[in-house]
Amino acid sequence: MARRHDIVSGTPRQEPDEVEFISGLYEGKTLGTPLAFLIHNEDVRSDDYVNLAGVYRPGHADYTYDARYNIRDPRGGGRASARETAARVAGGAVAKMLLREWDIIITSHIVETGERIANDTCGGIIECCISNMPAGIGNPVFGKLNAMLAAAMMGIPSATGFEIGTGFESSKMSGSLWRDQWNSDFSTKTNHCGGIQGGISNGMPIVFRTAFHAASSVPQETHCIDNNGNIKTVMLGGRHDICHIPRTAVIVEAMAALTIADAMLLSGKTL
């Protein structure tokens, strides 16, 4: 069967993603109480997973879920499925509306993707920039703003690395080179620190990058293991992206928006 792929997003799924609001909205405005919504999964094809009961795919969370809970729903990746992030994107859209009131803007772009090999998948690196960020947001020991952002990014499925400002390259720089020199308006001539000092924003743009591995569901015969320890070769069904990076950039922005909105409110900012 031919697999149709969406050129932009690299996904064979048809996901209308209609949101049904259950609570917290009245005449188009939020009520201050929890905004609950449902995104029904219209395009369920559990048959794709029928031969996966009791079988652990490589590179997936099948085995770890069983180790954690001693029970698992085999119909799809469950909460480890990237579909879980739809709720984050919806929440992030609300957070962005709040951030707009403070003129804070969040953008992302793809720094790098792996090569696209036939019948395989690729990962990549996404950079995110938070502009018009006020100084003084975050906390000095617990809840450092960079730690909050790192946790938010590493919580996105398939994230493998996080760096802020000059990041891993900073480990090679001398202190006199790394420290950002002042302008007289308290901005800095460089932004090696990525906009955060001591866990607190300094008013420069916050810039960070997150690395993601390629999706583990590859349209190839795959060596799985069953829960008795027998290796089984399975042709994986399910519908998985060749390159998830363009779609993941949306999640990066959403998680950044939620994190910054939290930090603003926790630092006492009001509208």
Added chain:
Amino acid sequence: MARRHDIVSGTPRQEPDEVEFISGLYEGKTLGTPLAFLIHNEDVRSDDYVNLAGVYRPGHADYTYDARYNIRDPRGGGRASARETAARVAGGAVAKMLLREWDIIITSHIVETGERIANDTCGGIIECCISNMPAGIGNPVFGKLNAMLAAAMMGIPSATGFEIGTGFESSKMSGSLWRDQWNSDFSTKTNHCGGIQGGISNGMPIVFRTAFHAASSVPQETHCIDNNGNIKTVMLGGRHDICHIPRTAVIVEAMAALTIADAMLLSGKTL
């Protein structure tokens, strides 16, 4: 004045670091109630900071603290000082005692340090390995084990990057290469994922690396800015490490121990 440096730790400070326990201990055993301790700072030299009132050093959190709190104690780096981490190391020592009951072992080594240039400072990269980690520890969406570790590491002063398993390199690998192939005992032939799948440990060693920038306090004339926006050249006193990486490795292990002990207990493990 000649500055004496400890060869191993690269620090000119004399810090006996004697711990006084205030509560939670009785006849050498913890009581289950909070273990409170004080580490008195025996080697205070606030005079070193006397000309820094109202002055923001580059690469330090002086400015961001003022932006956050509108008030600041100028005698030293306050909570942004690496001295703050002494409490983490003491806490980590207790966490390691608990982890030992489960045979979990945490080690670290220095992967790389920057060059040591005269009158300057250098950073580096520290790798940490958690051995004998049981499978099934962590959470699938909120409180993913990799996110908890990332937050713990990025909360260490001067951290700029975090990666787990193959980390940033994984962004270049195809999915069929990245996904770790099974052995029949549920271990894997490679450990590209670094021991965590879907936020939950898989029983392989957890391996991650953290990058740190060089200390910003360099024994050179330094362009600071005062709170009126005037650039001032100051010869920084205070006692700061040439290369803080050997000492920071101890903090990495302590934070890893606290994080893993938390995750074990939150996942319902008992002794």
Added chain:
Amino acid sequence: MARRHDIVSGTPRQEPDEVEFISGLYEGKTLGTPLAFLIHNEDVRSDDYVNLAGVYRPGHADYTYDARYNIRDPRGGGRASARETAARVAGGAVAKMLLREWDIIITSHIVETGERIANDTCGGIIECCISNMPAGIGNPVFGKLNAMLAAAMMGIPSATGFEIGTGFESSKMSGSLWRDQWNSDFSTKTNHCGGIQGGISNGMPIVFRTAFHAASSVPQETHCIDNNGNIKTVMLGGRHDICHIPRTAVIVEAMAALTIADAMLLSGKTL
């Protein structure tokens, strides 16, 4: 129009309360991940509230919600409606299944209700007993078990008082009389303390009482106030219980079950 009242529950509502599970269940078993469910409100009659936009009823939370959020959905009592507690009862049913594994049993009975006057409502007092409670559950300072129970009970709509063991009467007793004398099996001859000492269960039954005021929606002409400060006389529609106490006893048990289940898990108990 004649108002039909259910004799047992004292309510004119027809609430089939069908529960639709959205996540966390597979083949009749919980998966360890969040158990989400929807209870659709089949018997909505928003028309009853059409003349209440911008009007604050006495004894209701209409005014305080506006003071808190500056916006309010006038169709019913919103989150202050006792319908909100249906979710607590459903959650409590799950908690009771867990408690049954530890043989812990929660029961309640009505100690007292107010007189039932024509065209008016009445309140009452509910006693709850937790039997087979193991000793050693709870915490000594923060999260005392009695404080957790008090917060759970006072969080039920229309609660006005909470007391444990001999409660308010204990304030009149001398210390030598109040302190429960030991039996040789560590049970006590009396249970004035209600099963909790220093925030921690002592193995005796936990016994407490909660007082509830009568429902404020009375089928009489009612002096409301609009948001301009004008007093308005309104004949309140909506369907409200004459005596909510029998139905509230179910909520008391549910909240007790959730609280005790939490306390068991937080004290390290496993199955």
Added chain:
Amino acid sequence: MARRHDIVSGTPRQEPDEVEFISGLYEGKTLGTPLAFLIHNEDVRSDDYVNLAGVYRPGHADYTYDARYNIRDPRGGGRASARETAARVAGGAVAKMLLREWDIIITSHIVETGERIANDTCGGIIECCISNMPAGIGNPVFGKLNAMLAAAMMGIPSATGFEIGTGFESSKMSGSLWRDQWNSDFSTKTNHCGGIQGGISNGMPIVFRTAFHAASSVPQETHCIDNNGNIKTVMLGGRHDICHIPRTAVIVEAMAALTIADAMLLSGKTL
């Protein structure tokens, strides 16, 4: 030996209660970072407790601590000692300074104490009033302001009951009587609800009462039990108050101040 008692506070202890600030203060102002302080216990007489190792007093938390932690420090009541509340009173003093900025005033008075019988102890009831409370503070489901206050009060040693507004008496009132009638300025003619509706303050004074049992340490021969189940008659030493109610009123105010300050900040109020 004659026991000297302070007339006002009814205590035989000499407690200078000198506070040593460890962090968070600079030149008489708080820094926004944790305000840590030590109150050294100058008047320790552990000898009073020397015959109490492995012995459980009636009405005390000795047995429950052992049940919870399997280890206990026998030198005094530990965290169950009312001395623990000194930290709450110090914290409450800071919270009161914050509340003063919003003109919120917290007062308490003793409603009732038990009779003072020779060689015995007595309890009582304390009423607390929070004046100038703004409307709109608190939360509708989790973190209801009345639930927060109930938890705070029931967390004070020896608390046995809590009621707000008309409290337990409200259970006897009809709904038409209970519901507070409006004045045209949104105040109410009565305050049966005690200033909170649906978990949120309504701008009327918040009024609640807390009941406390008498202290269990009575200067009489006392039947204790050892950890082998043997009843032992002990003449209790230690220094305990005849009537702790005057001292406990100070704790009531402190806990109320901490709770209201929390609720103000959580509801988004700023200075």
